[in-house]
Amino acid sequence: MKSITTSGxxxxxxxxxxxxxxxxxxxxxxxxxxxxxxFKLVNLIKSKFKEVAGDPDLKTDAINAAIGFTSGILAxxxxxxxxxxxxxxxxxxxxxxxVASKVVKNADxxxxxxxxxxxxxxxxxxxxxxxx
Numbered sequence: 001m002k003s004i005t006t007s008g009x010x011x012x013x014x015x016x017x018x019x020x021x022x023x024x025x026x027x028x029x030x031x032x033x034x035x036x037x038x039f040k041l042v043n044l045i046k047s048k049f050k051e052v053a054g055d056p057d058l059k060t061d062a063i064n065a066a067i068g069f070t071s072g073i074l075a076x077x078x079x080x081x082x083x084x085x086x087x088x089x090x091x092x093x094x095x096x097x098x099v100a101s102k103v104v105k106n107a108d109x110x111x112x113x114x115x116x117x118x119x120x121x122x123x124x125x126x127x128x129x130x131x132x
Contacts, residue, residue: 064107072100
């Protein structure tokens with residue numbers, strides 16, 4: 001900043017600083033209200049939900065857990081069926097938990113194998129061109 005030598009320059013510098021101060025006050029107030037709005041409980045929950053929903057690893061983990069849970073239930077139903085015997089019910093729960101945990105741990109391999117089997121079963125047969 002250059003040196004102020006006259007009273008006119010001093011008045012102009014003071015006026016410029018007052019305008020800058022007014023602008024800074026407006027910006028500060030805007031930022032205060034944005035921050036206040038951001039700390040409201042509803043907005044915090046929304047932002048966290050968007051953050052979590054956008055995480056691809058979470059989606060993959062949720063899908064793997066759902067596949068494991070479903071596989072465990074199916075395994076229990078197939079092995080035990082409907083029974084009133086408490087020992088068989090306990091055994092069914094144990095089977096369900098073991099199958100579910102194994103499926104969740106190996107979900108990527110199971111999905112790959114399932115996709116391969118699906119493609120083999122449902123792919124279109126290629127028609128061979130037989131020219132005689």
